[in-house]
Amino acid sequence: MLKFKGMSQDYFPVFKKKNAKEPPLVYFDNAATTQKPQSVLNAMNEVYTAFNANVYRGNYYWSEKTTALYSACRQKVASFIGASHSEEIIFTRNTTESINLVAQILARDYFKKGDEIIVSIAEHHSNYLPWWQLAQTHHLKLKIIGLNSEGYFDLEQFKKTLSPKTKLVAIAGVTNVLGTINPLKEIISLSHKIGSLVLVDGAQLISHLPVNINNLDCDFLAFSGHKMYGPTGIGVLYAKKLWLSQTEPLLLGGEMVNNFDGNSVCWANVPQKFEAGTPAYIEAIGLGAAIDYLNKVGFSAIEEREKVLLQNAFVGLQNIKEVTILGPQTLKDRSSIIAFNLKGIHAHDLSELLAEKGIMVRAGVHCAGPLHSMLKIPASTRLSFGVYNTLAEVKYFLKILQEINQSVNYGKR
Amino acid sequence: MEKDKPISSFKNLLELVGGSSHFKHRGLLSHPDVTLLGINESCGDKIILQLKFKDNKVQQAFFNGESCSLSALGAETMCTLLEKEKAVKPIEEKTFLKSLNFNFSPVRKKCAYLVWKTWQNYVSSKPQPISKKKIKE
Numbered sequence: 001m002l003k004f005k006g007m008s009q010d011y012f013p014v015f016k017k018k019n020a021k022e023p024p025l026v027y028f029d030n031a032a033t034t035q036k037p038q039s040v041l042n043a044m045n046e047v048y049t050a051f052n053a054n055v056y057r058g059n060y061y062w063s064e065k066t067t068a069l070y071s072a073c074r075q076k077v078a079s080f081i082g083a084s085h086s087e088e089i090i091f092t093r094n095t096t097e098s099i100n101l102v103a104q105i106l107a108r109d110y111f112k113k114g115d116e117i118i119v120s121i122a123e124h125h126s127n128y129l130p131w132w133q134l135a136q137t138h139h140l141k142l143k144i145i146g147l148n149s150e151g152y153f154d155l156e157q158f159k160k161t162l163s164p165k166t167k168l169v170a171i172a173g174v175t176n177v178l179g180t181i182n183p184l185k186e187i188i189s190l191s192h193k194i195g196s197l198v199l200v201d202g203a204q205l206i207s208h209l210p211v212n213i214n215n216l217d218c219d220f221l222a223f224s225g226h227k228m229y230g231p232t233g234i235g236v237l238y239a240k241k242l243w244l245s246q247t248e249p250l251l252l253g254g255e256m257v258n259n260f261d262g263n264s265v266c267w268a269n270v271p272q273k274f275e276a277g278t279p280a281y282i283e284a285i286g287l288g289a290a291i292d293y294l295n296k297v298g299f300s301a302i303e304e305r306e307k308v309l310l311q312n313a314f315v316g317l318q319n320i321k322e323v324t325i326l327g328p329q330t331l332k333d334r335s336s337i338i339a340f341n342l343k344g345i346h347a348h349d350l351s352e353l354l355a356e357k358g359i360m361v362r363a364g365v366h367c368a369g370p371l372h373s374m375l376k377i378p379a380s381t382r383l384s385f386g387v388y389n390t391l392a393e394v395k396y397f398l399k400i401l402q403e404i405n406q407s408v409n410y411g412k413r
Numbered sequence: 414m415e416k417d418k419p420i421s422s423f424k425n426l427l428e429l430v431g432g433s434s435h436f437k438h439r440g441l442l443s444h445p446d447v448t449l450l451g452i453n454e455s456c457g458d459k460i461i462l463q464l465k466f467k468d469n470k471v472q473q474a475f476f477n478g479e480s481c482s483l484s485a486l487g488a489e490t491m492c493t494l495l496e497k498e499k500a501v502k503p504i505e506e507k508t509f510l511k512s513l514n515f516n517f518s519p520v521r522k523k524c525a526y527l528v529w530k531t532w533q534n535y536v537s538s539k540p541q542p543i544s545k546k547k548i549k550e
Contacts, residue, residue: 348457364455
């Protein structure tokens, strides 16, 4: 029974079929991007159609209104993640840009030759490549934490790898292939004890589990609007106010200066100091509406729904003996992502057969090349759930998968 | 493989790929003159193309590796074409597509084209005559 009708697909225009004869629309690729509720579309459309003007710049009603909404959305983001100050919220394009921004600043101001960075083998390329590249160009050491025998982040290896030379730990809150929930509090506590900064890739975490920055105490948190029912083109970098105020900006241009006369410059205060040029203010307003939506749904309802979907999908997949689920073989510390392979068929082919039946999943390496190399598998098929997915859809998917299995592995047409 | 009859659906393609006897060029040469590697990183396709030459002409072409069925079809098509054309020169895209004879979605283009692109890159960068170097993975 839905507690809030906004979890129904009726609230998401993309699911509206043009006619009843259309194939089912089973969207199981939410880790790639989520669909948008009507309220988010309304919020953005209202700006475009009623009072669009660039923020900060105009002494007229439209600009005042967009500026006020943009500032309010920054505060919404801060409240959503439990940050103490809205100045700790920098708007970027997406998680990748947020992480790269931190990487470039740390490279410029912080890392020294021989310093060590720790990442896990299961990181998305966006939280692996920037550090891998810096290690090459700045003579740093990149240390990789593997998976333990159960398929989780190897905390014991991490404890042994941490050293006084560790200056940054970059870790996903939820991994985008295995769906495992990393022990962030412990990782952050251990890292801080030896003086290392911690960046959390929150892309797969932010719309599935509540985040409280004061509780976590990570130094940086990055996430994307489009993975939390908001629009593309807007992301967030959270960083501590003290660090931001002591750090020189990276991108330079309009909006991030208080004064520049050609001879000397006075940067704007945080957060504008880190937001050069016209910001994606309409997208930020859309993100604000997405946060309103998530707050209305509530994480209890989200977790309840996703638990049912995950459990049924996981058990259903385990009951097909030709299926191999990647990562842990239990539901412990798992979010709503499952990657798997079906014997006898390449992931890409499987996803095409599923798509013919209206089931949309992702196939490939999911921007997690090192993980797939370590697991020695060329590719995998990934399911990832959102608030609007239903148990009926999971049952339909399992039925179709079983039919494909019968056809591929038992020759039954 | 029936070259003249188009593959009617993706399911037919899978059935074709599943029966390895349909792909006459899937395998490994014992002493290839050249080994090329084509990778579609995001899809997880990794195909090895192996060639034997005689008098600077393609004599044998074989492929192997981990790939989706469309990459495998593209590879089989290229091997057939290379053995037929024999010349060590680019294969025209329209010739390749006509021989492939399969309608694929734009998203799958890089799968179908993987070995075609691998060959094109090889002939556009490698000087004549053909050397016996093995290109390592």
